[in-house]
Amino acid sequence: MKYTEDDLREELKTKEYEYGFYTDIESETFPKGLNEDIVRAISKKKNEPQWMTAWRLEAFNAWTKMIEPEWPNVQYTKPNFQDIAYYSAPKKKPKLNSLDEVDPELLATFEKLGISLEEQKRLANVAVDIVMDSVSVATTFKETLAEKGIIFMPMSEAIQKHPALVKKYIGSVVPPKDNFYAALNSAVFSDGSFCYIPKGVRCPMELSTYFRINEGGTGQFERTLVVADKGSYVSYLEGCTAPQRDENQLHAAVVELVALDDAEIKYSTVQNWFPGDQNGKGGVFNFVTKRGLCETNAKISWTQVETGSAITWKYPSCILKGNRSVGEFYSIAVTNNFQQADTGTKMIHLGKNTKSTIISKGISAGQSQNSYRGLVQINSRAENARNFSQCDSLLMGNECGAHTFPYIESKNKSAQIEHEATTSKIGEDQLFYCNQRGIDTEKAIALIVNGFSKEVLNKLPMEFAVEAQKLLEISLEGSVG
Amino acid sequence: MLKIENLHAEVERKAILKGLNLKVKPGEIHAIMGPNGAGKSTLASVIAGKEDYEVTQGIIELDGEDISELDPDERAHAGIFLSFQYPVEIPGVTVTNFIKTAINESRKAQGLDEMSAKDMLKKIRQKSSLLEIDRKFLSRSLNEGFSGGEKKRNEIFQMAMLEPKLAILDETDSGLDIDALRVVANGVNTLKSSNNAIIVITHYQRLLDHIIPDFVHVLHDGKIVKTGDASLAHELEAKGYDWIKEKIIS
Numbered sequence: 001m002k003y004t005e006d007d008l009r010e011e012l013k014t015k016e017y018e019y020g021f022y023t024d025i026e027s028e029t030f031p032k033g034l035n036e037d038i039v040r041a042i043s044k045k046k047n048e049p050q051w052m053t054a055w056r057l058e059a060f061n062a063w064t065k066m067i068e069p070e071w072p073n074v075q076y077t078k079p080n081f082q083d084i085a086y087y088s089a090p091k092k093k094p095k096l097n098s099l100d101e102v103d104p105e106l107l108a109t110f111e112k113l114g115i116s117l118e119e120q121k122r123l124a125n126v127a128v129d130i131v132m133d134s135v136s137v138a139t140t141f142k143e144t145l146a147e148k149g150i151i152f153m154p155m156s157e158a159i160q161k162h163p164a165l166v167k168k169y170i171g172s173v174v175p176p177k178d179n180f181y182a183a184l185n186s187a188v189f190s191d192g193s194f195c196y197i198p199k200g201v202r203c204p205m206e207l208s209t210y211f212r213i214n215e216g217g218t219g220q221f222e223r224t225l226v227v228a229d230k231g232s233y234v235s236y237l238e239g240c241t242a243p244q245r246d247e248n249q250l251h252a253a254v255v256e257l258v259a260l261d262d263a264e265i266k267y268s269t270v271q272n273w274f275p276g277d278q279n280g281k282g283g284v285f286n287f288v289t290k291r292g293l294c295e296t297n298a299k300i301s302w303t304q305v306e307t308g309s310a311i312t313w314k315y316p317s318c319i320l321k322g323n324r325s326v327g328e329f330y331s332i333a334v335t336n337n338f339q340q341a342d343t344g345t346k347m348i349h350l351g352k353n354t355k356s357t358i359i360s361k362g363i364s365a366g367q368s369q370n371s372y373r374g375l376v377q378i379n380s381r382a383e384n385a386r387n388f389s390q391c392d393s394l395l396m397g398n399e400c401g402a403h404t405f406p407y408i409e410s411k412n413k414s415a416q417i418e419h420e421a422t423t424s425k426i427g428e429d430q431l432f433y434c435n436q437r438g439i440d441t442e443k444a445i446a447l448i449v450n451g452f453s454k455e456v457l458n459k460l461p462m463e464f465a466v467e468a469q470k471l472l473e474i475s476l477e478g479s480v481g
Numbered sequence: 482m483l484k485i486e487n488l489h490a491e492v493e494r495k496a497i498l499k500g501l502n503l504k505v506k507p508g509e510i511h512a513i514m515g516p517n518g519a520g521k522s523t524l525a526s527v528i529a530g531k532e533d534y535e536v537t538q539g540i541i542e543l544d545g546e547d548i549s550e551l552d553p554d555e556r557a558h559a560g561i562f563l564s565f566q567y568p569v570e571i572p573g574v575t576v577t578n579f580i581k582t583a584i585n586e587s588r589k590a591q592g593l594d595e596m597s598a599k600d601m602l603k604k605i606r607q608k609s610s611l612l613e614i615d616r617k618f619l620s621r622s623l624n625e626g627f628s629g630g631e632k633k634r635n636e637i638f639q640m641a642m643l644e645p646k647l648a649i650l651d652e653t654d655s656g657l658d659i660d661a662l663r664v665v666a667n668g669v670n671t672l673k674s675s676n677n678a679i680i681v682i683t684h685y686q687r688l689l690d691h692i693i694p695d696f697v698h699v700l701h702d703g704k705i706v707k708t709g710d711a712s713l714a715h716e717l718e719a720k721g722y723d724w725i726k727e728k729i730i731s
Contacts, residue, residue, distance in 0.1 A: 428532075433569045435553035436529050436562075437583035437639065438590065448580055451573025451622070 030087040034373050036060060039187050042087050046156045049163060059176035059186030066180045069313075072342035073371040073403055078286065079250045086188045086221070144204070150234075151196040152207055155223050156238075156379040158194035165196055169227050173256040173293045173319070181252040181287040181313075185221045189254070192223035197232040197263075206461050208237040228263035228298075235266040237464055249274075249284045251309075257292030257300055261322065264299040265292065268460050270468050272475075273308035280338025280367075283310025290314065294354075296322030302345065303330040303459045305468040307475040310339060315373065317346035320354035320382075327356040330456040332468075334475045335368030337401070344374035344405075349385040349415075357390040361453050364400035365476055371403040376417060378410040386416045393423045394452050396445075396476070424452075446473045482507050482678050483528075483647055488539035489703075490527045496522040498701035500539070505647065508675040512714060513682045513730045515700035516722040522566060524700070525651045529563040530556045543647065548578050558590040560646030564636040564653050570622040576635060577605065579623045585655025587643065588591055608641040612668045637668045644672075649680045654688035666691030686718040699725050 030038060043053040068078055081284050097267065145152050151162060159166050176186035177470045184351035228234050238255075251273070259265050267290075276283025286309040302316035318327025329345035347356035364370040370393070378385045393402035404421055426448055434444035449472055450457065457465050483505040490498040497520045505511055515521050527534045528541060530553040532697060541549045548556055570577065585595045596604075609616060612634055624632055630635065633653050640648050650669070654662060669692050681692055689697070689711065697713040698705045701722075706729055719724070 031533075135650070430569050430571060432529075432531055432553060433565065433571075436557055436565075437579070437643070438554050438557035438587040439583055440552075440554045440586065442588060443582065447574055447579070448571055451571055454573040 063183035074340040149198040155192040182289040189223040200231040203234040224255040233312040259298035271306040276310040288314040290316035294325035299326040300329040312341040323351040337366040339368040346375040349382040365396040373405040375407040378415040380411040484542040514692035562645030566652040630661035686714040
């Protein structure tokens with residue numbers, strides 16, 4: 001009857017990855033390895049214009065001269081980049097207008113994930129652009145969006161249909177040579193999503209993309225570009241799950257957001273990739289570069305709920321270039337077992353009267369390590385810039401770690417910067433109190449964690465918040481301290 | 482209702498309860514008094530099933546069922562409620578959300594459906610007015626930033642919501658001013674019926690002016706050394722605990 005840490009450990013060991021299944025869809029996969037020929041082949045496969053091929057090659061050449069970063073507070077065996085296949089596409093590529101035409105096996109996969117398209121189409125008013133092993137196989141709600149002049153399509157299609165827009169903005173926020181993983185992504189990105197909201201248009205629905213990594217040994221390199229033209233608004237949802245794998249899967253995505261004058265972009269992520277088993281074997285390496293650029297009076301909000309991946313290296317950032325622009329970062333990062341996360345944000349204040357808010361909630365259980373790393377930089381010309389940062393950590397058990405690395409660089413005396421941080425532990429007293437009221441330990445943890453994460457959960461769109469809450473509970477089942 | 486016989490319990494290998502006997506029938510109010518360190522709060526924790534407390538000997542029965550092997554949440558489902566001396570804070574979880582979860586978990590354990598939002602609201606309204614609780618209070622995070630009086634009032638509010646068979650009030654009077662004491666006592670008296678029972682654990686007699694016990698027990702060194710009616714509390718107040726200690730020695 002006594003619930004000890006040993007019981008907890010046993011329970012966690014037997015807990016398998018809830019979404020660990022594998023969809024058997026025929027794939028066409030390139031040979032492993034990376035060189036100029038592979039980069040050219042990817043570009044050719046996608047029938048890309050010459051400028052795109054040249055862009056990729058330049059990124060590739062830069063990448064070969066770069067060194068993998070070692071500063072994050074994570075430990076792992078570096079991937080062998082010559083042992084990864086850089087292109088994989090489902091062989092069946094039907095043109096789809098309705099769900100009836102979707103591969104039944106794919107539909108079954110989505111059923112398992114609890115994100116059935118039928119449900120979504122009917123209830124959630126969500127247009128879904130599914131990315132399955134790099135190539136989008138279904139796009140819905142396109143027509144509704146087209147009426148408003150909104151472009152929402154796979155990146156590969158956008159390169160064909162809207163080359164001028166893509167050429168103008170791709171790499172404008174995250175340059176190909178920005179960092180090791182961004183350069184790699186720029187060279188070999190397979191697909192992703194492109195979104196453009198015209199001037200003054202308020203996107204009538206949440207735009208949503210579900211990413212899946214599927215083919216064993218296939219790295220996935222998504223590229224997302226969202227451009228909100230002057231005075232427009234869009235809310236974009238990104239959710240991820242992946243099937244169970246023994247070998248590590250590398251994921252190096254790039255997300256670029258451009259908010260022109262008076263525009264607003266809300267970008268929400270729920271991430272649940274395979275975190276590795278109880279021995280820390282397997283799991284996804286998530287090395288992502290996400291950055292947004294705000295012009296005058298523009299606003300970008302990043303909201304993320306991170307429960308998956310073996311290693312997470314991710315800093316969704318805002319460059320507050322325009323005067324009076326606003327950047328926000330709301331994050332919940334959960335680590336369990338042997339997961340390691342080094343995540344946070346960068347708020348770069350360039351314009352006058354710029355404002356940023358950072359709310360970070362880290363939850364560590366098992367033997368995991370959870371680090372917040374954030375930079376608040378106030379440039380010399382950024383008069384009256386303001387930042388508020390709050391970093392809270394919640395620990396479960398005695399073997400996990402929570403770390404905070406806040407960097408503040410202010411070159412302007414008028415800046416107002418506030419930083420608050422707390423660390424707490426789910427105590428036996430809290431659990432006993434809940435138990436005494438008839439709430440069992442599992443439910444009590446869910447309650448305490450939800451309370452702890454509330455400020456961030458509240459920032460998510462309704463339907464996503466429910467999913468995120470479910471994820472938090474699944475990720476921490478049995479984690480008693 | 483509650484039967485405790487020859488109860489021995491220890492915390493971190495230190496014996497605290499040393500052969501305690503107690504019988505509580507429905508409709509009764511029992512007061513347990515005693516000096517600091519006598520084992521009063523330990524008794525409350527042992528009945529509620531706190532895991533650091535190990536029962537080494539004796540029996541605890543609720544309605545004829547041995548509950549000594551049950552988890553704390555199972556004991557709560559069986560109808561045991563403990564009003565904590567030091568209620569814990571749970572940031573971000575509102576009083577309403579917490580009590581809703583507690584009620585529905587208990588209902589689930591009894592094979593009942595969740596209480597409808599309408600019924601829940603009605604009940605919350607009724608019980609909060611009984612304890613003169615401002616409705617705004619219910620949207621605050623559980624016990625976070627609560628004054629001592631608010632915390633205790635909130636404990637009794639939860640008791641009112643959960644309607645336990647057996648309620649144990651552990652030092653509920655500590656930290657209460659005279660007005661709050663009156664409100665809390667009124668609440669407890671209203672909740673009292675012929676079907677439930679209350680154990681009041683207290684160091685001082687003042688709460689017992691408002692909640693009149695049928696029995697007063699004096700706990701000393703892990704045992705009940707004297708039992709009487711409400712007048713025993715007054716005698717203790719007048720003569721102090723040393724009087725009991727002296728009597729035991731002589």
